[in-house]
Amino acid sequence: MNIHFTPDEQAFREEVRAFLKQNLPADLAEKVRLGRRLAKTDHQRWQAILDAQGWYAVNWPVEYGGTGWSVVQKHIFDEECSLAGAPRVVSFGVNMVAPVIMKFGNQVQKEYYLPRILSGEDWWCQGYSEPGAGSDLAGLKTRAEKDGDHYVVNGQKTWTTLGQHANKIFCLVRTDPAAKKQEGISFLLMDMDSPGITVRPIITLDGEHEVNEVFFDNVRVPAENLVGEENKGWTCAKYLLTHERTGQAGIGLSKAALDQLKRIASAETVHGKPLINDPMFRARIAEVEMRLMAVEMSTLRILAATRGGGVPGAESSLLKIQGSEIRQAITNLMRKALGPSALPFLEQELEPEFEGEPLHEDYSAAPASQYFNMRKLSIYGGSNEIQKNIIAKMVLEL
Amino acid sequence: MDFDLNEEQQMLADTVQRLVRNTYSFEQREAFYQSPEGYSPEFWRQLSELGMTSVPIGADYEGFGGGGVENMLVMQELGRALCLEPYLHSQIYGAGLVEQLGSAEQRQRILPRVASGELQLSVADEEAGSHYHPDSLACTAMPCDRGWRLQGSKRVVIGGETAGMILVTARISDTDGVTVFLVDPAADGVLVTGYPCIDGPRACDLTLDGVYVESDDLLGKPGKARAAIAYQRGRAMAAQCAEALGSMEEAFRLTLDYLKTRQQFGTPIGRFQSLQHRMAEMRGELELARSMVILAACVADDPDSDERTRRLAAAKFVVARASQFIAEQSIQLHGGIGMTWEYSLAHHAKRLVMLTHQFGDDDYHQQTFAELMSVA
Numbered sequence: 001m002n003i004h005f006t007p008d009e010q011a012f013r014e015e016v017r018a019f020l021k022q023n024l025p026a027d028l029a030e031k032v033r034l035g036r037r038l039a040k041t042d043h044q045r046w047q048a049i050l051d052a053q054g055w056y057a058v059n060w061p062v063e064y065g066g067t068g069w070s071v072v073q074k075h076i077f078d079e080e081c082s083l084a085g086a087p088r089v090v091s092f093g094v095n096m097v098a099p100v101i102m103k104f105g106n107q108v109q110k111e112y113y114l115p116r117i118l119s120g121e122d123w124w125c126q127g128y129s130e131p132g133a134g135s136d137l138a139g140l141k142t143r144a145e146k147d148g149d150h151y152v153v154n155g156q157k158t159w160t161t162l163g164q165h166a167n168k169i170f171c172l173v174r175t176d177p178a179a180k181k182q183e184g185i186s187f188l189l190m191d192m193d194s195p196g197i198t199v200r201p202i203i204t205l206d207g208e209h210e211v212n213e214v215f216f217d218n219v220r221v222p223a224e225n226l227v228g229e230e231n232k233g234w235t236c237a238k239y240l241l242t243h244e245r246t247g248q249a250g251i252g253l254s255k256a257a258l259d260q261l262k263r264i265a266s267a268e269t270v271h272g273k274p275l276i277n278d279p280m281f282r283a284r285i286a287e288v289e290m291r292l293m294a295v296e297m298s299t300l301r302i303l304a305a306t307r308g309g310g311v312p313g314a315e316s317s318l319l320k321i322q323g324s325e326i327r328q329a330i331t332n333l334m335r336k337a338l339g340p341s342a343l344p345f346l347e348q349e350l351e352p353e354f355e356g357e358p359l360h361e362d363y364s365a366a367p368a369s370q371y372f373n374m375r376k377l378s379i380y381g382g383s384n385e386i387q388k389n390i391i392a393k394m395v396l397e398l
Numbered sequence: 399m400d401f402d403l404n405e406e407q408q409m410l411a412d413t414v415q416r417l418v419r420n421t422y423s424f425e426q427r428e429a430f431y432q433s434p435e436g437y438s439p440e441f442w443r444q445l446s447e448l449g450m451t452s453v454p455i456g457a458d459y460e461g462f463g464g465g466g467v468e469n470m471l472v473m474q475e476l477g478r479a480l481c482l483e484p485y486l487h488s489q490i491y492g493a494g495l496v497e498q499l500g501s502a503e504q505r506q507r508i509l510p511r512v513a514s515g516e517l518q519l520s521v522a523d524e525e526a527g528s529h530y531h532p533d534s535l536a537c538t539a540m541p542c543d544r545g546w547r548l549q550g551s552k553r554v555v556i557g558g559e560t561a562g563m564i565l566v567t568a569r570i571s572d573t574d575g576v577t578v579f580l581v582d583p584a585a586d587g588v589l590v591t592g593y594p595c596i597d598g599p600r601a602c603d604l605t606l607d608g609v610y611v612e613s614d615d616l617l618g619k620p621g622k623a624r625a626a627i628a629y630q631r632g633r634a635m636a637a638q639c640a641e642a643l644g645s646m647e648e649a650f651r652l653t654l655d656y657l658k659t660r661q662q663f664g665t666p667i668g669r670f671q672s673l674q675h676r677m678a679e680m681r682g683e684l685e686l687a688r689s690m691v692i693l694a695a696c697v698a699d700d701p702d703s704d705e706r707t708r709r710l711a712a713a714k715f716v717v718a719r720a721s722q723f724i725a726e727q728s729i730q731l732h733g734g735i736g737m738t739w740e741y742s743l744a745h746h747a748k749r750l751v752m753l754t755h756q757f758g759d760d761d762y763h764q765q766t767f768a769e770l771m772s773v774a
Contacts, residue, residue, distance in 0.1 A: 301401050
């Protein structure tokens with residue numbers, strides 16, 4: 001029993017670090033560190049750099065142009081990228097729809113879609129949640145009716161993250177309304193510029209345009225855009241959710257956030273002394289750091305257990321809960337660290353192109369917004385309450 | 399990175415588990431608790447026969463030479479059955495101090511007898527005002543003809559009544575250097591006041607009134623024991639975290655069984671979502687604790703460093719928080735039956751909470767971690 005990475009894994013970490021040092025643009029890292037919003041071009045820039053290195057599709061096997069990395073290598077890569085301040089890779093194409101196409105898609109679909117994801121030609125978004133289908137995802141109502149060699153889609157999706165940038169959407173649609181809940185659902189791919197699709201922004205409580213509503217009004221979708229069998233889409237959905245949940249503990253992101261919290265608490269002063277030397281505040285930071293250490297160890301245990309190719313089971317539900325709670329705790333402390341300076345709502349300072357003088361410190365504008373934004377962590381990807389239901393059912397057999 | 403046990407470790411775990419299962423039912427434990435020793439000398443003898451008392455002792459002293467992982471495996475099983483024997487304080491903490499501080503002669507004289515289970519050690523390092531800080535001592539040692547005289551009092555010495563030798567910490571008079579003395583409990587001037595602790599094991603207070611200790615019975619150099627005490631407390635803490643894990647696992651198991659069998663409103667109470675979620679939260683805390691127990695076991699024998707201290711403090715913190723949460727919630731989910739002396743769950747709850755009163759509680763270790771925390 002030992003907790004150390006192998007020499008090969010350590011060498012890999014050094015390689016990733018050297019790559020990031022060389023190739024991660026400083027202005028991008030700065031934006032990420034300060035919690036500014038990222039433009040579509042920021043994401044695309046970073047994706048192109050990763051793609052040039054062959055490190056964009058970290059979850060893909062080599063035959064499709066992926067890295068073929070082990071779960072441990074992926075963890076190391078993710079952690080180093082987060083610590084360096086690299087923009088988070090937008091998952092919907094490369095890490096969500098791609099595994100589904102690889103697993104359930106036909107040859108034509110694989111050959112058409114996968115290279116376009118790799119090259120950045122396609123930007124995917126996810127059409128899962130609906131106004132009436134959140135935690136109860138299988139209650140979705142968006143209809144797809146067969147009409148010759150097309151499906152005609154009517155309905156509405158919501159919480160579609162970065163849908164405003166996307167040219168493609170993968171959707172769960174109901175193809176058999178008579179069947180039992182989970183059994184009449186299909187997995188369908190669509191072009192966002194299809195006639196009848198309308199995207200409407202949802203502005204979240206922090207003023208950000210991150211999510212959207214997507215409306216479908218008699219949208220004609222070629223039948224060949226169906227992935228897997230008709231009415232078997234729930235299988236794809238569940239498969240995708242296991243991928244979505246893996247790595248959701250977000251250890252790297254929490255570590256990066258903790259670093260930033262310590263920077264802020266060192267720069268802020270109370271009675272002329274750094275806030276981080278205030279015993280009460282310092283103890284609160286210590287608490288989250290210790291808990292983060294425990295969640296990291298749990299993550300490593302799951303990695304070690306799945307190293308041979310296994311899929312993490314319901315344990316990943318625990319990590320999702322614990323990881324999200326820790327990140328929320330860190331953003332809570334970051335906001336508190338600012339004191340009254342957390343109050344000004346300076347949206348212009350958060351914009352990707354902001355280059356002016358900040359009203360207060362360069363780090364002051366984001367934390368309160370981020371704190372509110374991060375409430376999403378315990379809601380999305382299966383709310384933390386849903387995760388507890390899963391644990392009760394699958395692990396505890398209650 | 400490897401979280402699997404090797405064959406030898408698996409055998410060790412199986413051996414302790416089997417012995418504990420056969421010997422230490424809850425009813426038997428209650429009888430051991432009521433006995434004069436407050437534990438089972440017979441069980442201690444069995445531990446010794448199977449070589450279990452020798453696990454933490456170095457191979458040079460007729461020990462098994464086990465490390466943090468081996469200690470973890472033994473302590474987890476002892477914790478699962480709420481064993482009352484002073485294994486941790488004698489075989490791990492006490493023996494560790496002798497091994498680290500003692501001269502070659504002292505080690506050869508003492509450790510083989512400890513490894514065989516013949517001699518029990520006990521550590522007297524807490525006082526009225528020490529409050530988990532082993533440096534904060536009022537007990538003093540005055541040099542005298544060919545030896546030392548100890549003056550002061552010690553509190554809550556676990557296993558002190560049955561120990562053949564007590565390791566007493568004291569300040570050399572007029573200095574703040576800490577020293578460990580080997581004290582014979584039967585020596586003149588030693589007054590032992592024994593009592594049971596609320597979680598089961600027995601302990602005692604010591605009054606030391608001019609107790610004479612020969613020069614040969616001072617461990618290490620006078621006034622230089624501070625670092626060794628801190629280091630050995632770290633090893634003991636790691637092992638104690640494993641003990642808590644064993645107890646948490648058992649409390650969790652009992653509670654889960656109860657939720658599946660107890661019927662109210664015409665259905666097992668485990669069908670109710672508020673209880674399911676509480677149980678899921680307990681499972682979450684249990685897994686975090688398990689992760690930190692493994693981390694602690696893996697770093698317990700590392701050379702002394704801030705990183706080791708930080709990790710051990712974090713382990714104790716996370717395990718203490720989990721222990722208290724699981725203790726309180728297990729009682730709550732059981733309802734009235736969880737409050738009764740006759741049901742083992744209540745004793746797990748007591749043990750889990752009271753373990754945090756040794757080697758520092760969650761607040762103590764949060765402070766330790768905060769002081770040593772690296773700042774960007």
